[in-house]
Amino acid sequence: MADFNTLDGVNVAGKRVLLRADLNVPMKDGVVGDTTRIDRTVPGLIELADAGAKLVVITHFGRPKGQRVAEMSLKPVADALAKQLGRPVKFADDCIGDAAASVVNSLENGEIALLENLRYHAEEEKNDPAFVAELAKLGDVYVNDAFSCAHRAHASTEGLARALPAYAGRLMQAELEALGNALEAPKHPVMAIVGGAKISTKLDLLGNLVAKVDQLVIGGGMANTFLAAKGVNVGKSLCEHDLLETAREIFKKADAANCEIVLPVDGLVAKEFAANAPHDVSDINDVASDGMILDAGPETIVDLNKRLESCETLVWNGPLGAFEITPFDTATVSVAQHAAKLTKAGKLLSVAGGGDTVAALRHADSDQDFSYVSTAGGAFLEWLEGKTLPGVAALRAK
Numbered sequence: 001m002a003d004f005n006t007l008d009g010v011n012v013a014g015k016r017v018l019l020r021a022d023l024n025v026p027m028k029d030g031v032v033g034d035t036t037r038i039d040r041t042v043p044g045l046i047e048l049a050d051a052g053a054k055l056v057v058i059t060h061f062g063r064p065k066g067q068r069v070a071e072m073s074l075k076p077v078a079d080a081l082a083k084q085l086g087r088p089v090k091f092a093d094d095c096i097g098d099a100a101a102s103v104v105n106s107l108e109n110g111e112i113a114l115l116e117n118l119r120y121h122a123e124e125e126k127n128d129p130a131f132v133a134e135l136a137k138l139g140d141v142y143v144n145d146a147f148s149c150a151h152r153a154h155a156s157t158e159g160l161a162r163a164l165p166a167y168a169g170r171l172m173q174a175e176l177e178a179l180g181n182a183l184e185a186p187k188h189p190v191m192a193i194v195g196g197a198k199i200s201t202k203l204d205l206l207g208n209l210v211a212k213v214d215q216l217v218i219g220g221g222m223a224n225t226f227l228a229a230k231g232v233n234v235g236k237s238l239c240e241h242d243l244l245e246t247a248r249e250i251f252k253k254a255d256a257a258n259c260e261i262v263l264p265v266d267g268l269v270a271k272e273f274a275a276n277a278p279h280d281v282s283d284i285n286d287v288a289s290d291g292m293i294l295d296a297g298p299e300t301i302v303d304l305n306k307r308l309e310s311c312e313t314l315v316w317n318g319p320l321g322a323f324e325i326t327p328f329d330t331a332t333v334s335v336a337q338h339a340a341k342l343t344k345a346g347k348l349l350s351v352a353g354g355g356d357t358v359a360a361l362r363h364a365d366s367d368q369d370f371s372y373v374s375t376a377g378g379a380f381l382e383w384l385e386g387k388t389l390p391g392v393a394a395l396r397a398k
């Protein structure tokens with residue numbers, strides 16, 4: 001039995017259900033680029049709406065840092081959500097105050113509304129009690145269906161669970177069950193691939209992850225900080241130069257835990273971040289000082305695919321390159337397809353997660369063949385570390 005409150009047996013008819021979803025989806029030119037997070041949220045919303053709830057969906061989008069950044073409005077997401085639901089979605093252009101209240105008050109049983117980006121208010125990430133109270137006014141019960149945000153102790157993921165009767169949504173429940181089944185006692189050797197661009201928020205967790213896995217492949221933008229920590233010149237590549245000491249600590253922890261850290265040996269280097277930008281294959285020690293490493297190179301790809309063949313389990317968060325722009329999707333696509341092939345042949349258990357990682361696997365046409373694809377990236381890695389996730393802890397039976 002789950003050690004958190006689920007929706008089983010909860011009567012939501014006529015109640016205002018404040019549901020925290022994660023609709024932080026990849027967006028391209030103002031249009032949702034990958035609907036996985038929406039698709040996975042929809043069945044839980046339909047269950048609640050059909051049970052007669054007045055459903056108020058709240059989510060963040062991007063990192064606007066408390067500002068009303070127009071490109072981070074949820075309006076296009078409301079349209080995509082309505083399309084996937086096959087039902088109308090009312091939209092309020094603020095998540096608190098009169099704008100939110102008037103939309104919520106207009107809901108009939110079974111109707112659905114989406115409120116504007118929670119992170120337009122800096123108080124959201126601060127888990128500010130007054131902001132929690134403002135949000136709590138909009139609901140009779142709270143449902144957290146955002147497993148991919150459960151590693152954040154924010155107002156909408158943690159504070160609200162303390163302010164209202166609180167339950168795990170169906171997606172949250174399914175994610176925890178599926179990850180538990182797949183990875184509670186993973187078969188070794190275990191390889192983790194961690195790439196992507198959220199370096200500062202993911203770097204710390206790598207220090208614990210090295211104790212759980214046999215090989216840690218660091219790729220994408222994340223790799224550059226580790227390469228720089230080893231004295232490699234990464235030119236103008238995405239790199240957090242103030243985190244080099246943290247990266248060095250992780251090398252030490254990996255050594256102590258007998259975990260091999262695998263870094264790229266070559267890269268595709270371009271002078272601009274653009275599709276089809278002129279680029280060279282460069283040895284990792286010869287990156288031009290005005291160049292950016294936008295993908296792993298061919299030698300690295302061969303090495304990673306070979307390593308995968310002697311692994312039993314793969315966990316993956318974060319693409320190996322800027323996969324949205326060709327040809328910098330090459331490494332991600334190749335490794336995804338190889339892992340999918342090994343999984344299909346019954347030789348590998350593969351679990352991947354993260355908003356962009358899922359989009360990358362779809363782009364590689366490999367998502368169907370992975371053993372499990374989670375909507376979560378950072379939260380999934382923190383769960384794997386064995387950390388208590390604040391968003392889950394707050395749902396524990398009280």
Ligand SMILES: Nc1ncnc2c1ncn2[C@@H]1O[C@H](COP(=O)(O)OP(=O)(O)O)[C@@H](O)[C@H]1O
Pocket residue numbers: 195196197198199219220221222238293294295317318319320321322323324353354355356357358377378
């Ligand atoms: N070498 C790189 N340089 C710049 N950006 C990169 C690089 N490698 C990957 N990225 C970017 O990382 C982003 C995904 O990172 P992240 O958000 O951490 O993944 P996820 O959403 O799956 O957790 C993608 O937009 C991709 O373009």
Ligand SMILES: O=C(OP(=O)(O)O)[C@H](O)COP(=O)(O)O
Pocket residue numbers: 022024062063148149152198201353354355356375376377378379
């Ligand atoms: O996309 C998300 O996480 P992920 O990149 O780890 O998959 C979540 O929406 C959390 O977003 P955040 O990392 O800005 O808190």
